[in-house]
Amino acid sequence: MSIDIDTARKVAHLARIRVPEDHLPALASELSNILTFMEQLNEVDVEGVEPMTSVTPMRLKRREDVVTDGGYPEKILKNAPDAREGFFAVPKVVE
Amino acid sequence: MSLNKLTISAARDALAKGDLTSVELTEACLGEIEGAGALNAFVHKTPEIALEQAKAADARIKSGDAPAMCGIPLGIKDLFATKGVATQAASHILEGFKPEYESTVTQNLWDAGAVMLGKLNMDEFAMGSSNESACYGPVVNPWKVDDRQLTPGGSSGGSAAAVAADLCLAATGTDTGGSIRQPAAFTGIVGIKPTYGRVSRWGVVAFASSLDQAGPMTKSVRDAAIMLGTMCSHDPKDSTSTEIAVPDFEAMLTGDIRGKKIGIPKEYRLEGMPAEIEKLWENGIAMLKDAGAEIVDISLPQTKYALPAYYVVAPAEASSNLARYDGVRYGHRAKLAAGEGITDMYEKTRAEGFGAEVQRRVMIGTYVLSAGFYDAYYNRARKVRALIKRDFEQVFAQGIDAILTPATPSSAFGLGEMADADPVAMYLNDVFTVTVNLAGLPGISVPCGLDAKGLPLGLQLIGRPWEEGELLNHAYVLEQAAGFAAKPKKWW
Numbered sequence: 026m027s028i029d030i031d032t033a034r035k036v037a038h039l040a041r042i043r044v045p046e047d048h049l050p051a052l053a054s055e056l057s058n059i060l061t062f063m064e065q066l067n068e069v070d071v072e073g074v075e076p077m078t079s080v081t082p083m084r085l086k087r088r089e090d091v092v093t094d095g096g097y098p099e100k101i102l103k104n105a106p107d108a109r110e111g112f113f114a115v116p117k118v119v120e
Numbered sequence: 121m122s123l124n125k126l127t128i129s130a131a132r133d134a135l136a137k138g139d140l141t142s143v144e145l146t147e148a149c150l151g152e153i154e155g156a157g158a159l160n161a162f163v164h165k166t167p168e169i170a171l172e173q174a175k176a177a178d179a180r181i182k183s184g185d186a187p188a189m190c191g192i193p194l195g196i197k198d199l200f201a202t203k204g205v206a207t208q209a210a211s212h213i214l215e216g217f218k219p220e221y222e223s224t225v226t227q228n229l230w231d232a233g234a235v236m237l238g239k240l241n242m243d244e245f246a247m248g249s250s251n252e253s254a255c256y257g258p259v260v261n262p263w264k265v266d267d268r269q270l271t272p273g274g275s276s277g278g279s280a281a282a283v284a285a286d287l288c289l290a291a292t293g294t295d296t297g298g299s300i301r302q303p304a305a306f307t308g309i310v311g312i313k314p315t316y317g318r319v320s321r322w323g324v325v326a327f328a329s330s331l332d333q334a335g336p337m338t339k340s341v342r343d344a345a346i347m348l349g350t351m352c353s354h355d356p357k358d359s360t361s362t363e364i365a366v367p368d369f370e371a372m373l374t375g376d377i378r379g380k381k382i383g384i385p386k387e388y389r390l391e392g393m394p395a396e397i398e399k400l401w402e403n404g405i406a407m408l409k410d411a412g413a414e415i416v417d418i419s420l421p422q423t424k425y426a427l428p429a430y431y432v433v434a435p436a437e438a439s440s441n442l443a444r445y446d447g448v449r450y451g452h453r454a455k456l457a458a459g460e461g462i463t464d465m466y467e468k469t470r471a472e473g474f475g476a477e478v479q480r481r482v483m484i485g486t487y488v489l490s491a492g493f494y495d496a497y498y499n500r501a502r503k504v505r506a507l508i509k510r511d512f513e514q515v516f517a518q519g520i521d522a523i524l525t526p527a528t529p530s531s532a533f534g535l536g537e538m539a540d541a542d543p544v545a546m547y548l549n550d551v552f553t554v555t556v557n558l559a560g561l562p563g564i565s566v567p568c569g570l571d572a573k574g575l576p577l578g579l580q581l582i583g584r585p586w587e588e589g590e591l592l593n594h595a596y597v598l599e600q601a602a603g604f605a606a607k608p609k610k611w612w
Contacts, residue, residue, distance in 0.1 A: 028487075040439060040486040041446070042479055043467035046212035052483070055543065059484055062544045063428045063497060069504050077509060079330075081317055081560060081585060085359045100220040106453035113448050114463045 027057045123148035125250070128192050131368075135181050135191050142181070142191030146174040146235050149193045152287045158612040161282040163198060163256045164206040164239040173235040180233050188370075189350045190233030195240045195282045195291035200226050200334070201323040202239065209325040210254035211244045213473025214451040225292060225321025225334050232350045236289050241278030244475045245442065246299055246327045249549035250538060251277030253477045261307060261532050262608035266573045273303030273549075279337045280307040284608060290338040290347055294324060296331045297430055298553025301565035304337055305527035305578030308567040308606060309422045310344045312338045312592070315585045316560035319354035326396040328437035329360075331430075331557040338574035341566065341596045345369035350586065364586060372589035373596045378412030383520040387423035388552060390529065396571045397526045404568055404579045405522055407601035408594070418520060420511040423555060425504050426507070430554040431547055432488050432501035438478075439485025445473060479515075480543060484597045500582040509559040516584050522594045525552050527565040527578035552580060562588045564595045568602040576606065585607060 028036070033053035037044040044052055102108040107115070126134070134140040150167050170193060177191035201207050201219040208214035222230070244253040250271040251259040257273075259269040259277040262285035272281040276293030283291050292425070293300040295313035302481065304311030312335045316384035319334045324331065336347035349369045355361040384405060409415050447453035447469030454468035479480050488497035517525070529551055538546050556563035562585070565578040579598065581593030 027431060032487075036483050036490070038467075038485045039490060040479075040483045041443075041463070041466040041470055042482065043464075043471040044472065055480065056487065056543060058542060059480075060487075060497075061432065062547075063383075063432055063488075063501075065428045066425055066432070066497075066500050066504055069422070069425055069500075069507065071503035071507070072498060074503040074506050076499050077506040079360070081315075081362065083317075083360075083362065086356070088356070101449075103220055104217050104450035106447060106451070115448055116456060116460065116465055118462050 028053045028060065122286070124152045124288070126289060126597055127339045128189070128289050128346050129340065131192055131289060132188050132346070136186065142174040142177040142235060143171065145191065146170050146193045146237070148366055149288050156285060156287050156612050158443065159260050159262060159281050159285055160257055160277040161241055161259050161285070162195065162238045163241045163278065166205055166236055169205070171234050173230070177233045177235060187232040187298045187350070188346045189229060190585045191235065192289050193235040194229065195237050195279060195288040195523050196226060197276055197279050197292050197294060198239045198242050199294050199325045200292060201325070202226055202236065206239060207325070208255070209245050210242045210256055211473065211475070211478065212255045212452055213445045213470070214305055217450045219323070221323060224320035224353065224357060225324065225351050227244070228350055228353055234350070238292055243275035243277065244478050245325065245438070246275040246294055246296055247438070247477050247481055248274040249269045249546055250274050250535070252535060253475050255475065258535050260535065262612065263307060263532060263575055264608065264611055269408045270532040271306065271535050273306035273532065275299040276303050276311070276337060277540060278302055280309060280311070283307070283337050283339060285612070290336055290343055292334060292351070293337045294334045295331060295557065296327050296434060296579040297557050298550040300337060301553050301563055301578070301580055302528050302549055304565040305567070305576065306532040308576030309339060310341050310564065310566055310595070311335065312344045312348060312555065312564040312587050312588070313562060314348060314352065317360050318562070318588065319351050320353060320358040320361045322355055322357040323522045326441040328434040329441060330437060331434060334492055341592055341599045342370060342373060344375055344564070352471055367589050369589050369592055372459060374592050374593060375597055375600065377408065377594055377597050379605065380413045381416050381519050382408050382413045383416050383418035383515050383523040384516050385418050385420045385423065385523060385525060386523045387420050390551070394530060397529065397577065400569050400577050400579060401524070401526050404598060407523065407598055411597045411601065416520060418515045418523070420515065420555070422504065422508045422511050426508055426558055427547060427551055429501040429504040430550070430558060432497050433505060433558070435481040435485035436489050437485070438499050439482045439489065442478070442482055445470065476541070489503050505558050512561060515533040521584070522591060523582040525580045525582065527552060527580040530579070531571045531573065531575035531577055556582055561585055562591050564591055566595045566598050566602070567604040568598065569604065570606055576604070
């Protein structure tokens with residue numbers, strides 16, 4: 026499977042990483058190489074095999090659905106690049 | 121002998137006898153760190169915290185209530201959240217981040233009285249095998265045989281270099297595809313990745329959640345046993361942390377492996393494998409045989425597909441885990457031009473904050489998870505992963521106790537030597553180690569010899585799930601038989 030420039034642009038956008046137009050050809054060829062490497066997996070007969078979901082057979086633990094933590098917005102906001110009045114601040118999202 | 125050169129076990133015994141204080145030990149390490157800038161291993165130093173913890177440890181030792189790790193100075197990989205101390209996974213995107221919380225593993229270590237010397241360099245977000253993707257610049261391997269600077273391996277390269285150069289008694293590492301075992305082999309130290317679920321992942325910056333495990337990097341197998349015991353715990357904050365008793369691993373180092381069955385997988389005999397690696401492996405087999413173990417030829421037929429399966433699963437999980445770095449809650453945010461909106465902020469922030477290898481893996485992960493390709497790549501890789509795990513289950517069902525393989529396909533290579541290589545060529549470093557992560561098994565790298573250039577080489581032992589004690593005992597036998605005592609000559 027080879028990735029063309031349009032696909033590379035689309036993937037970069039889906040990943041929310043800005044890639045300048047003139048870098049797209051190199052990116053496309055790099056991603057294509059990696060995908061070619063992955064295509065060895067097509068040689069394996071996986072008929073009837075369940076995809077692995079957990080490393081050891083286990084059921085994820087459940088706990089009571091109650092509040093166990095919280096109440097410290099100042100700690101949550103402490104590392105924010107922009108926080109105002111107890112909220113994370115971002116550029117305008119809704120007009 | 122300088123105090124910083126001590127092992128954990130020797131320091132513990134000297135501390136208990138009162139021959140030594142943790143403050144003396146800590147000061148010795150801090151002094152070495154100051155003189156080792158050329159290695160670029162410690163990237164955030166915490167001498168004030170270290171001395172405060174050392175004083176507290178000395179008081180605790182005096183009172184007679186001291187666990188094994190009490191007073192032992194450690195280096196901590198930059199991937200572990202340490203409260204109030206810079207934690208940035210060697211990435212620009214986490215520049216300035218100081219967590220308001222402590223990872224469970226480091227908390228377990230501090231609760232046992234261990235001392236934090238500082239944070240250690242690594243590959244950005246633990247993605248790499250040479251420590252060259254770090255935002256701090258590469259770590260330099262203390263081993264040097266000509267005028268080249270060598271890689272300490274990765275991603276736990278700072279941890280490996282710091283332990284090998286005696287800047288600390290031991291260090292924490294993490295291993296997603298070989299990130300503890302490969303650097304341990306490149307620097308002549310011991311590194312163990314425990315069974316998935318043995319150690320809590322809470323507070324460890326996530327790379328690939330179904331593969332990540334933390335473990336100790338130490339100067340001896342005994343030290344690995346001691347430190348691993350302290351790092352392990354059941355943690356309700358990590359839903360995959362398993363509720364299983366933690367045995368006294370050190371007490372399990374009996375040196376007796378008579379009658380144990382050691383599997384030698386034929387698929388690990390790679391075409392074009394250097395003769396020295398082959399020889400090292402043969403030597404290791406002879407050592408375990410001499411110790412009374414039975415050597416059994418085994419087959420792990422899907423081995424060849426482990427690397428491509430890993431490089432689908434790990435980037436897929438990484439693309440999801442790294443979605444959180446968006447410039448909103450912590451770390452770097454790009455400056456925006458007038459009229460730019462929130463999507464511009466995400467895209468610019470991530471382009472500026474992530475290095476080339478991280479961007480590459482996030483995009484590969486995004487692609488294999490995207491509509492139309494999910495089944496062809498991601499689901500197929502997960503099915504292959506199930507088959508790889510089944511390979512191991514079948515040999516363990518045959519009665520195999522441990523599997524012996526080389527740890528790496530070569531000794532340490534020069535920094536920059538892989539710069540123009542295909543990314544896939546770098547991925548081949550993990551060829552012997554990724555299978556273990558995919559199957560969730562414990563694996564340990566033990567230094568077993570030097571190559572013709574004089575660089576360390578390691579062998580890997582792979583154990584049954586949850587049998588770290590047995591595995592460490594096998595490693596202990598190998599360590600005793602190999603008698604590896606070489607140290608890098610100080611040039612830094």
